Amino acid sequence: MKSLRNLRVLRALRGELTFALSAVAALVLLSASRAHADTLEARLAPCLACHGAKGQSANPEVPSLGGQPAFYLTIQLLMFREKLRVVEPMNQMMQGLRDDDLRNMAAYLAKLPPPEPAGGTVDSARMEKARALIEQHRCNFCHNRDYSGEQNVPRLAGQREDYLVKALREYKNNTRRGYDASMADVLYPISEEQISDLAYLLARLR
Structure with a gap:
């Protein structure tokens, strides 16, 4: 039982470390993309670093965005910008973006393919x-x-x-x-x- 608990702790720590590294990478990309944010793809680079370039997240507790309704995504981005939802990396990334920027980003993300279902034996x-x-x-x-x-x-x-x-x-x-x-x-x-x-x-x- 003790070894099983230790394994679970290690898995949890690995997940937290993966997310932390992804968040750091996203913030680095954010700084770079704001300096050269001439295209929609450049602005989205830090978002896709965490949420997955093809719409499916590989990071613990980070949602997949592919196939989400564009209007829903627009509202969420707006809430992050206005800090009505507090998730620090997202709040930072949305600062300075116009409403049209948010709508365009949401439209792009909504067109990404929906995520694949979880695999394995079904209970x-x-x-x-x-x-x-x-x-x-x-x-x-x-x-x-x-x-x-x-x-x-x-x-x-x-x-x-x-x-x-x-x-x-x-x-x-x-x-x-x-x-x-x-x-x-x-x-x-x-x-x-x-x-x-x-x-x-x-x-x-x-």
């Missing part, structure tokens, strides 16, 4: 528990039946499982801002185990 019992929760709380009403999202509602299908867990926890404990209180209300009765099951299912949908 059917967990999938069924999550589907029952989704039907009960009507998650597929706002996020669409295929969880592709629309307008200001994000795509959930194929999103990183660890990021989904993080986001759902933040909505539940009111540390992440939404457009209204609907997400906090929906998640209030949801347990930690149920959050884990929801993320497990959504990460495996195409």
Whole structure:
């Protein structure tokens, strides 16, 4: 048991180190891109360094952006710029950008391919528990039946499982801002185990 705990700690530390290095690289790219930001691609270089050049993130708790609705992405970038969502690297990257810059960046990111679902053997019992929760709380009403999202509602299908867990926890404990209180209300009765099951299912949908 002790060796298993040590392995989990090492994996967690490796994930944190990977993210930290990616964030540092993104900030270095940010400085360079602002000096030569003549093209949309140059402005997006620091974003894609963390979120994945092809729309799929390889970094722990960093979301994939490919296939997200352009309007949703625009609003999120605006919230980062105005510090209505506080994630320091994102807040820094959005400073000085105009509304048109944000719209153009969002349109580019939205056209990247949607992320591939998580692989491996599927736990059917967990999938069924999550589907029952989704039907009960009507998650597929706002996020669409295929969880592709629309307008200001994000795509959930194929999103990183660890990021989904993080986001759902933040909505539940009111540390992440939404457009209204609907997400906090929906998640209030949801347990930690149920959050884990929801993320497990959504990460495996195409």
